[in-house]
Amino acid sequence: MKNLIFTIAISIAGCLSASAQNFSKVDAWLDKNAAEMGGRLMLVIAQDGKIVHQYSVHEMDARQKMAAKLIARRANRGAGTEEYTLSTRQPIASCSKWLSAALTMTFVDEGKLKLTDTVGKFIPALSKSGKGKITISQCLSHMTGVDAPSLKESLEEKRNNTSMDDAMDDIAKMPMEGEPGKVFHYSNVGLQIAGAVIEKITGKTFQELFAERITKPLQMKGTDWGSAKVALPAGGALSTPQDYSNFLTMILNKGTFNGKRILNEASVAQMQVNRVTPDVKVAYSPAEAGGLGYGFGEWMMGGGTVSSPGLFGSFPWVNNDKNYSGFLMAFYINSKGRGERYRELKQLVDEALAK
Numbered sequence: 001m002k003n004l005i006f007t008i009a010i011s012i013a014g015c016l017s018a019s020a021q022n023f024s025k026v027d028a029w030l031d032k033n034a035a036e037m038g039g040r041l042m043l044v045i046a047q048d049g050k051i052v053h054q055y056s057v058h059e060m061d062a063r064q065k066m067a068a069k070l071i072a073r074r075a076n077r078g079a080g081t082e083e084y085t086l087s088t089r090q091p092i093a094s095c096s097k098w099l100s101a102a103l104t105m106t107f108v109d110e111g112k113l114k115l116t117d118t119v120g121k122f123i124p125a126l127s128k129s130g131k132g133k134i135t136i137s138q139c140l141s142h143m144t145g146v147d148a149p150s151l152k153e154s155l156e157e158k159r160n161n162t163s164m165d166d167a168m169d170d171i172a173k174m175p176m177e178g179e180p181g182k183v184f185h186y187s188n189v190g191l192q193i194a195g196a197v198i199e200k201i202t203g204k205t206f207q208e209l210f211a212e213r214i215t216k217p218l219q220m221k222g223t224d225w226g227s228a229k230v231a232l233p234a235g236g237a238l239s240t241p242q243d244y245s246n247f248l249t250m251i252l253n254k255g256t257f258n259g260k261r262i263l264n265e266a267s268v269a270q271m272q273v274n275r276v277t278p279d280v281k282v283a284y285s286p287a288e289a290g291g292l293g294y295g296f297g298e299w300m301m302g303g304g305t306v307s308s309p310g311l312f313g314s315f316p317w318v319n320n321d322k323n324y325s326g327f328l329m330a331f332y333i334n335s336k337g338r339g340e341r342y343r344e345l346k347q348l349v350d351e352a353l354a355k
Contacts, residue, residue, distance in 0.1 A: 022352040027055045029348055033341060037313055038332030039064035042084035044241045045349060046249055047324040049258070051086075053352075054241075058083035068331050084329055086242040089222045091331075093235045093310030097191055099214060099223075099247060100233035101140050101297025103206075104194045105267040106213045108136075112201055115140075115270070119193055122200045125165070126193070129172035134180045136197065139190035140296035141275040147177035147283070148187035151311075158188075161230045164196045164206070177283055184276050184294065185283040188234040191297070195233040206231040218246045218257050235311070241329050244316055248325035251306075252318045271296040272306050272320075288339035305346065311335075315342050322350055 026043070034041050039060030045053040060068070065081045080088070107113040113136060120132020134144045148154065161167045171189055195206045202209060207225050215223050220243035225231040246257065251271075255263035274293030276282065285291070288309070293300035298308045304321030313330030326349055328342075 022355045023053050023055070023349075026053070026345070026348045026352050029345060030055055030057050033345075034059050036334075036337070037330050037341070038068065040081075040084055040331070042086075042088070042241050042329045043345075044086070044245045044327045044329075045324060045353075046245050046252075046326075047353070049249055049253070051245065052324075054086070056084045064332075067333075084241065087222060087240050088329065089238055089240045090329070091226075091310075091312060092237055092239045092244070092314050093312045095239070095244065095308050095310040095314050095316050096233065096235050096237035097297040098251075098308035098316065099210070099237055099239075099297075100191045100195065101271060102247070102251075102263060103210050103214055103233075104136065104140060104191075104198060105263055105271065105296065107198055107201070109264045109267055113197070117197075119197060122197045123168050123193070125168050125172045130176065131172065134193065136194060137275075137296075138180045139194040139197075140271075141294055142184055142186050142190050143181050143275060143280070144185070144190045144193070145176050145178045145180040145183050146171065146185070146187075146189045147175045148185055148189045149174070151188070154188050155232075158228075158230065158232060164199050164230055167192055167230055168196050178281060182279070183281045183283050184285065186285050186289075186294075188232065191233040195231060206233060214247070214262070215243075217260055217262055218243075218250055220244075220246055241327055244314075244327045245325065248316055248318050248327060252320065252323065252325050271298060272300070274300045286335070288335050288342075290339050301343075301346070307342070309338070309342065313338065315345070317342075317346060319346070319350065322353055324349070324353055 030041050030043060034057040040058045042056040044051055060081055068081055108115060115137040117136050118132060119134050120127035126132050138144050177183055198209055199206055222240040223243045224238060225236050226238055250257040250262050251268060254265040255261055255268045272295050274295060276293045298306045301307055305317055305319045307317035309315045313332045315328040318325045
């Protein structure tokens with residue numbers, strides 16, 4: 001009997017050791033790259049609805065701590081400098097786009113909205129400015145044809161908004177740079193319009209709708225849109241590694257989380273269809289995107305992988321082919337080499353899970 005217990009213990013220890021060994025290259029990569037990525041990182045890998053690996057690095061120097069505080073102050077958001085945990089909450093910038101696209105798709109699932117609906121039927125200000133024929137699909141895929149201002153200018157305008165109607169008035173004044181559906185311009189515009197539309201059809205705020213339809217069923221207790229009067233659907237969310245991992249698990253499970261359906265499977269599939277076809281002009285795309293395709297709120301990385309990285313360095317992804325999700329939390333601005341680092345990290349995780 002003692003020999004049997006000893007054998008089982010050795011077997012379990014061996015399995016645990018093998019599991020740790022599987023991710024040793026991933027963890028070493030995080031250690032090596034942390035200095036170039038803000039000095040602190042946290043990676044969460046989930047499979048079959050459970051976290052199978054998590055690892056954090058905390059090596060911030062005085063300069064990085066000062067930079068993090070400065071960035072947070074400029075964004076009017078809090079950002080600590082302590083070691084990341086599963087419940088650390090901070091701004092996630094464009095990782096928000098994936099969340100907002102999913103929220104919009106819940107209305108499509110219910111038949112309250114169609115992807116072919118034009119925004120003019122909900123927002124008269126856009127019709128008056130010649131933008132009424134933009135569709136919901138085009139809003140979710142940055143194909144509105146609107147010549148959006150720089151991110152800095154866009155955020156400055158939003159600070160003066162006291163309602164979503166104010167935000168629509170700002171967009172109504174923007175020039176067009178091409179026909180809707182024929183021009184890709186990565187910006188805040190499309191998702192802001194989509195957010196205004198769902199407010200119009202419900203009479204509730206974007207924040208209230210998100211809490212009801214996404215955060216509550218996905219148990220994302222640390223995720224919201226801050227204290228601003230007007231939500232920024234394309235980049236204003238704050239979240240945690242655990243929360244965002246829950247969202248990714250839902251996407252990976254084709255719309256279900258803990259046995260409850262959040263999105264129809266068809267809607268998840270629609271979100272992952274590349275809309276940037278050869279006949280589409282790319283007016284603006286982040287350099288780190290490297291010519292990737294884009295669906296609804298998410299980039300197509302190839303190999304069954306979709307993602308939605310943020311300005312501050314966080315990187316969520318779902319690998320459908322290998323059946324897992326990953327979320328890297330970070331907080332830094334310098335994007336040089338960021339796209340290559342994301343691909344390196346994903347490749348190492350792919351290899352670790354293949355063993």
